[in-house]
Amino acid sequence: MAKLSIRSVSKSYGAVRVLDDVSVEVEEGSFVVLLGPSGCGKSTLLHAVAGLNPIDSGTVIIGDRNVTNLPARDRDVAMVFQSYALYPTMSVAENIAFPLKMRGLDRQTSQEKVAAVARLLQIEPLLERRPRELSGGQRQRVAIGRALVRDPRLFLFDEPLSNLDAALRTELRAEIKRLHQSIRRTMVYVTHDQTEALTLADKIVVLKAGKIEQIGTPLSLYDDPDNAFVAGFIGSPRMNFLKARVAEDGKAVLVGDTRVDVSHLSTRLVDGQEVTLGIRPEHLDEKQGVELTLAVDVTERLGSTSYVHGALPGGETVVAERREDQPRFGETITLRFLPGRTRLFDTQGLRLR
């Protein structure tokens, strides 16, 4: 078990900068999720930590050891891959024992450790099978077993649940969470799925185009995003972004003709300045507050709640949560929200606080 420091890591493939001065601190025993859309560099960063891809500049420190120039085998990390990456010609038991074999552990001890891990992950009946005889969920369990068996200083997960169907994903997600709570090892987890990030992470690092957009706890990213990208990426359905203009007194913004009070912000707003008002679907279902009229287009019923898609009089599309009623296509409804729930962004997408 160890902490992980990623300091000013950069990497380019030809002219493309896939990691641009990335620094992340991962505390001992914590669960950090690298989150971002595909191509944002999150997997490259994880591979750099594992030592699978060399980096152009920067330092990677695991525990108190600078591992930047060490090969993967000497970094004492374990990794779980999206494609499971089980060795096809070995049995499940041999797969799990492989890291021990490579480190020259004797057969007796190795067998005991494999048995212990198999018990923990409830894959004991599978030990003699080959990977191709397993289902996706079982394969990923075996892959996790192979990572666990050695008690490494750092666990790395590279989108481990992306190849699984929805039900299995939820199940295994909870299992990984439980695993972390019971063994309390440092884990770094890459995903593009914000639900996984929010449910698993102690801390989320949001990446976009090789740069860190924001680092924070799941709740702080959700409540207090630094920019429109993070605000839009975290939360499902995503935050609504409405074009707005600062009113004459600088204490409110106008969405169409609707006045939204923003006098609680400390930023000085200029009359006529163009801004973006962000408001989450779940905050548009208040009993009182600022009102917007919505022409309903589609209603998605989820049972416990519904999401209404529609357009404002200005033509902007909005998604709103609706807990009490389920309006139909063609109806016009009133959305109410509290100005304090809105988040304001400038034209560059930076948050105005």
Add this chain to the structure above:
Amino acid sequence: MGRRAVFYLGLLLLLLAVLFPLYWVVVTSFKTTRDAFAIPPVWLFSPTLDNYRTVFANRGFLSAFANSFVVSILSSALAVAIGSVAAYGLAQQPGDLRRSKEKFILSLRIAPALLFVIPMYYLATRIGALNQHWLLIAAYAFVNVPFAISLLITFFDDIPKELRDAARVDGAREFSVFWHVYLPAARGGIVATLILCVLFTWNEFFVALVLTGRDTQTLPVSITSFLTFQGIQWGALTAAATLIMLPMIVLGVLVQGQIVRGMTLGSVKG
């Protein structure tokens, strides 16, 4: 319907063209000299093993059989051993680096054997290696290595890169990744490559003609001893040819699937 008939007719003609000579060789080997040259040909005859007796009585032929066996197995094994390590290394390299090396290997495959056989003959006479098996084994291994590399690369490319990543994180050195993960996963391809090398070596004539001495003659060279000044001993010749073909046909049938896969992979991607 008509098109189908034409297709099958064409197929039949092709099959005849390919299989008839084989049939003729095998059948002639069981005929007496008189039957063999009867005109019109004798389709039904009483088979004889005389020709095979002649062949097996020929000491040169038996030692050539042993030579062919040893040389083709050892040289192919050597070629596959070297080729698989090289192919593994190439398969792990980034595209641009890899392509230039692949071009070089391809150029070795294109180069005519004459190019290296003549200097090799000269060197061999100088160091007195002309009548030794290892010379032939080395020559064939050299011819087969580029072939083995380009074929094995396609098999290694089929193995997901994550397996190497996983093995490296699991503590494997590069050679361990190759030995414990890639080699077992590409076992089918290795066997196919080995057999194709053996087939080539077994049938090869030109290199063998130049580089073999009296004690190291291989079958394709030794079979020419049936073309004597007194005339061609057709019976013995066809019996010898049948014996030469037999092991390769058996081998070919046994691993047909793998070989077809290997050859198509090689031709499409390599």
